[in-house]
Amino acid sequence: MKHDFRYFLHEGVDNLFSHGFMSFATIGITVACLLVMGTFSLVTYNAEILLKTLESEYEILAFIDDGSTDAQTREFGARIERLPNVKSVSLITREEATAAFEERTLDDYMRANLTPDMFRDRYAVFVDDLNLVNQTAGDVRAIVGEANVRVDEDIAGGFILVRNVASAVSLAMIAILLVVTVFIISNTIRLTTFDRRDEIAIMKMVGATNWFIRWPFVYEGFLLGLLSAFLAFALQWLVYASVAKGIAAADTLQFLNIVSFDHIWQPVAASFAAAGMVIGVGGSLTAIRRFLQV
Amino acid sequence: MIRLKDVEKEYENGTHALHGVSLTIEDGEFVFLVGPSGSGKSTIIKLLTGEIVPSNGRVSVNGFNLSNISDRQIPLLRRSIGVIFQDFRLIEKKTVYENLSFAMRAVGASPRAIRSRIPYVLELVGLENKADQYPPELSGGEQQRVAIARALVNNPNTIIADEPTGNLDPARSLEIMRLLNRINELGTTVVIVTHERDLVNRFHKRVVLLEGGYVTGDGVGYDAK
Ligand SMILES: Nc1ncnc2c1ncn2[C@@H]1O[C@H](COP(=O)(O)OP(=O)(O)O)[C@@H](O)[C@H]1O
Ligand SMILES: [Mg+2]
Numbered sequence: 001m002k003h004d005f006r007y008f009l010h011e012g013v014d015n016l017f018s019h020g021f022m023s024f025a026t027i028g029i030t031v032a033c034l035l036v037m038g039t040f041s042l043v044t045y046n047a048e049i050l051l052k053t054l055e056s057e058y059e060i061l062a063f064i065d066d067g068s069t070d071a072q073t074r075e076f077g078a079r080i081e082r083l084p085n086v087k088s089v090s091l092i093t094r095e096e097a098t099a100a101f102e103e104r105t106l107d108d109y110m111r112a113n114l115t116p117d118m119f120r121d122r123y124a125v126f127v128d129d130l131n132l133v134n135q136t137a138g139d140v141r142a143i144v145g146e147a148n149v150r151v152d153e154d155i156a157g158g159f160i161l162v163r164n165v166a167s168a169v170s171l172a173m174i175a176i177l178l179v180v181t182v183f184i185i186s187n188t189i190r191l192t193t194f195d196r197r198d199e200i201a202i203m204k205m206v207g208a209t210n211w212f213i214r215w216p217f218v219y220e221g222f223l224l225g226l227l228s229a230f231l232a233f234a235l236q237w238l239v240y241a242s243v244a245k246g247i248a249a250a251d252t253l254q255f256l257n258i259v260s261f262d263h264i265w266q267p268v269a270a271s272f273a274a275a276g277m278v279i280g281v282g283g284s285l286t287a288i289r290r291f292l293q294v
Numbered sequence: 295m296i297r298l299k300d301v302e303k304e305y306e307n308g309t310h311a312l313h314g315v316s317l318t319i320e321d322g323e324f325v326f327l328v329g330p331s332g333s334g335k336s337t338i339i340k341l342l343t344g345e346i347v348p349s350n351g352r353v354s355v356n357g358f359n360l361s362n363i364s365d366r367q368i369p370l371l372r373r374s375i376g377v378i379f380q381d382f383r384l385i386e387k388k389t390v391y392e393n394l395s396f397a398m399r400a401v402g403a404s405p406r407a408i409r410s411r412i413p414y415v416l417e418l419v420g421l422e423n424k425a426d427q428y429p430p431e432l433s434g435g436e437q438q439r440v441a442i443a444r445a446l447v448n449n450p451n452t453i454i455a456d457e458p459t460g461n462l463d464p465a466r467s468l469e470i471m472r473l474l475n476r477i478n479e480l481g482t483t484v485v486i487v488t489h490e491r492d493l494v495n496r497f498h499k500r501v502v503l504l505e506g507g508y509v510t511g512d513g514v515g516y517d518a519k
Contacts, residue, residue: 002402004402007399198383198385199385199396201383202383202385202396202397202400203396203400204372205343205372205377205383206372206373206376206397206400206401206444206448207368207369207370207371207372207373207374207400207401207448208369208400208401209366209369210365210369212400212402
């Protein structure tokens with residue numbers, strides 16, 4: 001027998017309206033859960049982006065002793081470049097360092113008295129993974145000498161901790177809420193199967209196949225999930241945009257670069273839709289498996 | 295054709311409902327299955343519809359072997375049988391017409407087939423004027439005729455009725471039996487469970503008597519044996 005899409009959809013919609021308040025409540029709770037999941041995911045995503053930026057800007061400075069020859073300096077650079085977790089190495093000469101300092105400092109007296117011999121040649125070392133920065137710094141120390149390396153460990157370490165905690169909490173939260181929403185939808189659909197038990201008994205009696213009986217409930221779950229996803233996405237957009245606007249307007253939060261929703265709305269919409277469908281169909285299959293045994 | 299051979303049925307709780315029941319019903323037959331309450335009549339019906347399986351022995355219905363029928367075949371078996379119960383089992387919030395179309399839709403009938411089949415069946419049971427009524431608006435006898443129409447609507451070759459007149463007064467009961475008799479004359483095998491002796495005796499038909507899970511009589515007329 002072919003899949004009677006129109007009939008199953010019609011029956012699924014009928015199921016939704018046959019206990020409208022219950023469907024409404026289910027959608028409300030599912031929207032709330034999806035919104036929390038989405039918010040956690042987006043915070044984690046932004047933290048990840050921020051970390052990437054930090055990573056690309058983060059440098060270990062390896063100073064070269066004044067007595068070194070050009071050949072020795074090049075040798076240091078080559079050895080550092082071969083270290084694991086080193087993305088790139090660039091030499092900053094004392095002249096360049098002087099110029100950069102001159103640009104940064106506002107103290108006129110100091111600017112007037114700057115001379116290149118106050119500075120040393122140094123390598124700026126960029127890393128692949130900020131997690132391993134301490135290890136890499138150690139490797140660099142072994143090459144250029146214990147006292148010649150400067151690392152801003154605290155900034156890196158602190159931010160990584162925040163990021164790691166945020167993603168662990170997000171993952172746990174999402175897993176829990178997935179189970180919760182599947183359970184809620186499953187429970188709603190279980191109620192429909194209960195409402196329809198007489199009809200189900202008659203369908204079985206006249207020789208309907210199991211899947212013919214089940215499909216309307218799968219559609220019902222699918223619709224509950226998709227409707228929730230749609231509403232949650234719209235709300236997420238509003239919430240995200242207003243939070244991003246607030247951060248952009250706050251003087252103290254200028255270092256936080258929030259990704260514009262316009263750039264990510266497509267994958268976000270797809271994720272919401274996918275989550276909604278998985279939750280909805282997962283919920284109905286759970287309900288069917290437990291309560292529609294033939 | 296319905297065939298039971300040395301059928302035993304013991305329920306999970308240990309009740310031994312059928313003892314070595316053997317019985318053959320040919321296509322086109324009209325058979326009353328009678329016996330006191332608790333003698334195993336409904337157990338036989340449930341075996342025939344695949345609702346329960348025999349503990350021992352063989353049951354075959356319309357070519358399906360019920361002892362080892364697969365889940366996928368059960369719907370096909372059930373499409374070859376129309377079942378009628380004492381309590382009608384109609385959907386109260388659907389009209390007569392919708393009750394019938396629901397049963398046809400459930401087995402994948404096209405809207406076109408539904409539109410052409412239902413008026414014919416309603417006329418057969420004498421309810422052509424009640425298509426748009428809801429079951430609670432009908433008398434018991436009319437409701438049972440709707441149930442018969444529903445059992446017939448998918449054109450099964452066998453009708454099985456478990457005490458179809460149990461809720462009806464004698465006059466309505468006789469009407470229902472006459473209707474089932476007419477359906478049998480149109481070529482459908484009919485098996486009716488009842489314990490209404492007077493009613494059975496008005497028809498000179500085959501009667502199978504069941505007592506305590508044993509077949510204790512099989513012949514024409516209730517008192518035959
Ligand atoms: N589902 C069941 N579980 C246990 N015992 C049952 C079940 N159904 C029927 N029985 C028992 O099996 C016997 C036959 O019952 P049944 O076939 O319903 O008799 P009848 O229809 O002739 O009145 C009775 O003793 C009854 O109590
Ligand atoms: Mg009975």
